[in-house]
Amino acid sequence: xxxxxxxxxxxxxxxxxxxxxxxxxxxxxxxxxxxxxxxxxxxxxxxxxxxxxxxxxxxxxxxxxxxxxxxxxxxxxxxxxxxxxxxxxxxxxxxxxxxxxxxxxxxxxxxxxxxxxxxxxxxxxxxxxxxxxxxxxxxxxxxxxxxxxxxxxxxxxxxxxxxxxxxxxxxxxxxxxxxxxxxxxxxxxxxxxxxxxxxxxxxxxxxxxxxxxxxxxxxxxxxxxxxxxxxxxxxxxxxxxxxxxxxx
Ligand code: OAD
Numbered sequence: 284x285x286x287x288x289x290x291x292x293x294x295x296x297x298x299x300x301x302x303x304x305x306x307x308x309x310x311x312x313x314x315x316x317x318x319x320x321x322x323x324x325x326x327x328x329x330x331x332x333x334x335x336x337x338x339x340x341x342x343x344x345x346x347x348x349x350x351x352x353x354x355x356x357x358x359x360x361x362x363x364x365x366x367x368x369x370x371x372x373x374x375x376x377x378x379x380x381x382x383x384x385x386x387x388x389x390x391x392x393x394x395x396x397x398x399x400x401x402x403x404x405x406x407x408x409x410x411x412x413x414x415x416x417x418x419x420x421x422x423x424x425x426x427x428x429x430x431x432x433x434x435x436x437x438x439x440x441x442x443x444x445x446x447x448x449x450x451x452x453x454x455x456x457x458x459x460x461x462x463x464x465x466x467x468x469x470x471x472x473x474x475x476x477x478x479x480x481x482x483x484x485x486x487x488x489x490x491x492x493x494x495x496x497x498x499x500x501x502x503x504x505x506x507x508x509x510x511x512x513x514x515x516x517x518x519x520x521x522x523x524x525x526x527x528x529x530x531x
Pocket of ligand 1: 306474
């Protein structure tokens with residue numbers, strides 16, 4: 284399943300980075316965005332995932348996020364998440380960069396997680412910035428409001444048209460440039476700036492591997508493509524790396 288070249292690169296790697304997308308959580312039962320039946324087929328991003336939409340209809344947008352949080356709370360991390368968490372223990376310099384907002388990497392035990400698009404489990408008041416893990420009680424037909432100042436509470440996620448958290452972007456960029464091996468796992472590699480990271484890794488000398496059951500925009504540029512679900516491929520990769528390190 285893994286080429287000699289990848290195994291050699293991993294054996295000598297000082298720095299490894301992984302970029303993940305919604306596909307990593309698909310086997311947990313969290314819908315992706317662009318696969319058939321994905322979120323953007325059922326819902327229109329322009330009506331839900333931007334600031335103007337929220338201000339126009341905070342009840343609709345808040346209830347959509349409440350629905351997604353409910354799905355996420357009811358699912359568990361899958362073997363792909365656990366394998367990625369274990370990868371972190373196998374390399375001194377390891378960075379997990381995720382576009383996912385579902386918190387499943389942390390729940391699986393990943394410690395250093397660079398969250399490029401925020402985290403759906405965090406919320407904050409638009410007016411006073413107070414943070415909320417759990418939303419204060421509110422009627423179904425009203426939007427959640429801050430218990431301190433009455434401001435609207437929004438999810439701490441990046442909406443279309445918004446800047447990504449700059450610290451996360453910087454950390455992701457640095458880890459990507461440092462990486463000897465870079466994995467792009469479960470992402471359609473369409474949404475920038477995240478989609479630019481595998482290209483940056485390649486330009487800076489990394490061996491870049493895509494793990495995905497389907498072709499993506501990045502496929503033609505990958506040094507190696509492993510076709511398969513992350514819940515199967517990542518645990519095999521970890522076992523292979525562990526064997527390799529034990530016999531070295
Ligand atoms: P997409 O829905 O665009 O892509 C999901 C990818 O996962 C596809 O390439 C699938 O082939 C792949 N996939 C499906 N099942 C898989 C599995 N079991 N194992 C591995 N891969 C699998 O999701 P993202 O690329 O994450 O942004 O989307 C990027 C961003 O677009 C999201 O973070 C979100 C969205 O708009 C914001 O909300 C800011």
